[in-house]
Amino acid sequence: MYQSEIIGCGMYVPPGVVTNHDLSKIMETSHDWIVQRSGIEERRWVSPDVTTTDLALKAAEEAIANANIDKKEIDCIIFAHISPDHDFPGNACFLQPKLGLTEIPAIDVRQQCSGFIYSMSIADAFIKTGQYKTILVIGAEIHSKGLDKSTRGRDVAVLFGDGAGAIIMRRTEVNDPLKDSFVYSTHLFSEGQNAKELWIPAPGMALGPNRMDHEMIEANQHFPFMNGKKVFANAVRRLCECTMLALDKNKLKLEDIDLFLFHQANMRINQMVAQELKIPEDKVFNTIQKYGNTTAATIPIGMAEAVKAGKLKKGSLVASAVFGSGFTWASSVYRW
Numbered sequence: 001m002y003q004s005e006i007i008g009c010g011m012y013v014p015p016g017v018v019t020n021h022d023l024s025k026i027m028e029t030s031h032d033w034i035v036q037r038s039g040i041e042e043r044r045w046v047s048p049d050v051t052t053t054d055l056a057l058k059a060a061e062e063a064i065a066n067a068n069i070d071k072k073e074i075d076c077i078i079f080a081h082i083s084p085d086h087d088f089p090g091n092a093c094f095l096q097p098k099l100g101l102t103e104i105p106a107i108d109v110r111q112q113c114s115g116f117i118y119s120m121s122i123a124d125a126f127i128k129t130g131q132y133k134t135i136l137v138i139g140a141e142i143h144s145k146g147l148d149k150s151t152r153g154r155d156v157a158v159l160f161g162d163g164a165g166a167i168i169m170r171r172t173e174v175n176d177p178l179k180d181s182f183v184y185s186t187h188l189f190s191e192g193q194n195a196k197e198l199w200i201p202a203p204g205m206a207l208g209p210n211r212m213d214h215e216m217i218e219a220n221q222h223f224p225f226m227n228g229k230k231v232f233a234n235a236v237r238r239l240c241e242c243t244m245l246a247l248d249k250n251k252l253k254l255e256d257i258d259l260f261l262f263h264q265a266n267m268r269i270n271q272m273v274a275q276e277l278k279i280p281e282d283k284v285f286n287t288i289q290k291y292g293n294t295t296a297a298t299i300p301i302g303m304a305e306a307v308k309a310g311k312l313k314k315g316s317l318v319a320s321a322v323f324g325s326g327f328t329w330a331s332s333v334y335r336w
C-alpha cells in the first residue's frame with residue numbers, strides 16, 4: 001500500500017507585531033495578566049487590505065520551494081481555516097488561481113483549531129488510496145479582523161493572532177518502517193454537544209430570515225464567545241488522551257518521540273499536558289509566545305519554525321495533537 005510523506009513545509013506571518021502593551025492601550029488588560037494566563041507575549045495582525053489567502057499563498061510558496069517540486073505536480077489542495085475570504089466559495093478556490101494552478105480539486109476543511117490534523121488525515125487517505133499523489137495542505141487564519149477589541153471581548157481577543165503554514169504531502173513507498181519518513185497514523189474526534197462552548201453565533205442560516213440583523217450586531221453575536229474554563233479543562237484532557245492513543249496504536253512509548261508539536265492555544269495547556277504525560281520540556285516545541293493562537297495554522301507554523309530552529313530534522317519521530325471548537329480534537333504520529 002502507498003503511504004504519505006511530508007516532503008516540505010513553509011510558513012508566513014504578517015509583519016505587524018502587536019504586543020500585550022499595545023493591547024493594553026485599546027482595552028483593559030495588562031502584559032502580566034496575558035503572560036501569566038496564556039504565555040503569549042505578542043501576536044501578528046494583518047493590515048486591512050490583506051486576506052487569509054494572501055497569507056496562505058506565501059506559506060504555500062515557501063512549502064513548494066522547500067519540497068523542491070514544480071507546483072504543477074500538486075494534484076489537490078486542502079485548506080484548513082475558520083477565516084474565509086468570503087462566505088463562499090471556500091478559501092482553497094481563491095488560493096488556487098493565486099498559485100497559478102487550475103482544475104485540481106480545491107477543498108476547504110472547517111474544523112477550527114483541529115483543522116490541520118484533520119486535513120493531514122484527509123490527504124493521507126487520498127494518497128493511500130492512490131487518488132492523489134502530491135497534496136498541498138494549508139492552515140491559514142486572519143483573526144484580527146473578527147475580534148471584539150474592546151474590554152468586553154478581552155478574554156478572547158488577547159489570545160488570537162494571524163498567520164499561515166503549509167506542507168506538501170506526497171506518495172511514498174515504505175521499505176523500513178523504523179527509518180523511512182511517512183505518516184504513521186492520524187486519529188480524529190469530535191463532540192458536537194459542546195459546539196456552543198466556543199463559537200461565533202452570527203451570521204447564520206439558523207438566525208431568522210436574513211442571517212444577521214442589527215440586534216445581533218449590537219449583542220456582539222458576530223464575535224467569538226468562549227467558555228474559557230471549560231475549553232481549558234477539555235483541551236488538557238483530550239490532548240493527553242489522543243496523544244497516548246496515537247502512541248499506543250503504533251506501539252510506541254513517549255521516549256520514542258523526538259518532538260511533540262501540540263496545538264498552540266495556551267502555554268499553560270501545553271505545560272499541563274507535558275506534566276501529566278511526563279514529557280521533558282525540551283521535547284515540546286511552542287510558538288505561542290510570538291504568534292498567539294493561529295487556530296488551523298499553529299501546527300504547520302510549528303513545523304516550519306522547528307525546522308528552522310534545528311529541532312525538527314529528517315528522521316525525527318513527531319507526535320502532534322490538537323484541540324478546538326466543536327469540540328474537535330485529533331492526533332498524528334509521523335516521521336519527518
Ligand SMILES: CC(C)(COP(=O)(O)OP(=O)(O)OC[C@H]1O[C@@H](n2cnc3c(N)ncnc32)[C@H](O)[C@@H]1OP(=O)(O)O)[C@@H](O)C(=O)NCCC(=O)NCCS
Nearest residue numbers: 029030033037113154155158228229231232265266323324
Ligand atoms: C481565557 C483564559 C486565559 C482565562 O483564564 P482564567 O484563569 O480562566 O480567567 P477567568 O476567566 O477566571 O478570568 C479571571 C478574571 O480576569 C478577567 N479577564 C479576562 N480576560 C482578561 C484580560 N484579557 N485581561 C485582564 N483581565 C481579564 C476576567 O474578567 C476575570 O475577572 P473577574 O475575576 O473580575 O471576573 C483561560 O480560560 C483559557 O486559556 N482558556 C482556554 C482558551 C483556549 O484555549 N481557547 C482556544 C481553544 S482552541
